[in-house]
Amino acid sequence: MTTLGTATAAPGEKAVGRLPVGEARDGSEVSLPVCVVNGEADGKTLYVQAVSDGDELNGLGVVRRVVPRLDPADLAGEVVVVGIVNWYGFQVAEHRNPIDDTKLNRAYPGDDNGTASERIAHATFSAAADADLALDLHQGSTSRMINETRVRCGRRHRLHRECLELAKTFDCGYVLDQKGPDGQLARAAPDEGVPTIDPELGGAVGFDEESVRLGVRGTMNVLTEYGFLPGEVESNEQVRAGGFDQYGSPAGGLVDFAADLKEEVSRGDTLFEVTDAFGTVKDTVTADGDGVFWRSRRLPQVATGEYVCSVATDIDSY
Known part of the structure; x- marks a missing residue:
């Protein structure tokens, strides 16, 4: 039973x-x-x-x-x-x-x-x-x-x-x-x-x-x-990933992503830009290291310091 x-x-x-x-x-x-x-x-x-x-x-x-x-x-x-x-x-x-x-x-x-x-x-x-x-x-x-x-x-x-x-x-x-x-x-x-x-x-x-x-x-x-x-x-x-690098926004505005989910990124690759309401780029964020673009916010609007995306690090396979 x-x-x-x-x-x-x-x-x-x-x-x-x-x-x-x-x-x-x-x-x-x-x-x-x-x-x-x-x-x-x-x-x-x-x-x-x-x-x-x-x-x-x-x-x-x-x-x-x-x-x-x-x-x-x-x-x-x-x-x-x-x-x-x-x-x-x-x-x-x-x-x-x-x-x-x-x-x-x-x-x-x-x-x-x-x-x-x-x-x-x-x-x-x-x-x-x-x-x-x-x-x-x-x-x-x-x-x-x-x-x-x-x-x-x-x-x-x-x-x-x-x-x-x-x-x-x-x-x-x-x-x-x-x-x-x-x-x-x-x-x-x-x-x-x-x-x-x-x-x-x-x-x-x-x-x-x-x-x-x-x-x-x-x-x-x-x-x-x-x-x-x-x-x-x-x-x-x-x-397999061993951890994450998480990225916040350095400025308030609207996010445009340069990477998509599952995409491999290398150190220095652009992850996203932040623009104002009229399309002027305010800041650009690049990858700190190699990894896989794993997760991102759904809505484009962000405040300063707000979470934007995660890149998985320490990548291997099994």
């Missing part, structure tokens, strides 16, 4: 339910939508979650396409899914949890008696810690960003190789292999022996079809490669 919250499935069954995580300001119960799929055959457990940042919807787009494809009769093992983690942020389309102004993916492993975010983190972390593998589906908020997978445990972690192989199987084509900040699920779950990755499925307002399709393919790759479903997965080389 597989149970998460009110969802319970015997072998060969699929069930949906709710995972209670607290109460709202009117005293009504707050609970997260969950699904458990219990295969007819024995096997591993995969934990999947989406929308820990309330405006990042591509992961939810993946979940709502993958779950209908999972037939318990074909499945070996169990798939446990939390469809919307940051319930409060999702309701108002905000990145952070507005109840406690917390980025929920900085609250893991959580606290059963803590803040609203800590309680949600505790409930979902408990499910992830019982799994053999975990996928924490994200996107680059509403910025423009390539599709990538993040390995956040750090290169000296005992599960680093396992996390890196999981990222390769997911196969976004690009991997950020950099130790993450405290409180991330992909940082905390490996400490419990669970290889975990953080796919960042592009950046969009609402759903981005290309990124959702890539996330569906990646999740199905994991299910196949790790024996939940029959079949084989082709192993593709990944471009």
Whole structure:
């Protein structure tokens, strides 16, 4: 029997339910939508979650396409899914949890008696810690960003190789292999022996079809490669980055980019110009070193010092 919250499935069954995580300001119960799929055959457990940042919807787009494809009769093992983690942020389309102004993916492993975010983190972390593998589906908020997978445990972690192989199987084509900040699920779950990755499925307002399709393919790759479903997965080389150079604007105005996502740039190459409202160039920003143009703001208007773009550095492949 597989149970998460009110969802319970015997072998060969699929069930949906709710995972209670607290109460709202009117005293009504707050609970997260969950699904458990219990295969007819024995096997591993995969934990999947989406929308820990309330405006990042591509992961939810993946979940709502993958779950209908999972037939318990074909499945070996169990798939446990939390469809919307940051319930409060999702309701108002905000990145952070507005109840406690917390980025929920900085609250893991959580606290059963803590803040609203800590309680949600505790409930979902408990499910992830019982799994053999975990996928924490994200996107680059509403910025423009390539599709990538993040390995956040750090290169000296005992599960680093396992996390890196999981990222390769997911196969976004690009991997950020950099130790993450405290409180991330992909940082905390490996400490419990669970290889975990953080796919960042592009950046969009609402759903981005290309990124959702890539996330569906990646999740199905994991299910196949790790024996939940029959079949084989082709192993593709990944471009790996070890960090970022981030660039702010030296002046207020409007940004014109000279580089595009995935483009390789060299030290001294122009990344962007800032113009005034009449097209006069006020300043030009160039790359500090070699790398890949990885992420940029979506809107052109900037204030002095405001974030503009990121170039991934320490590039290799594996």
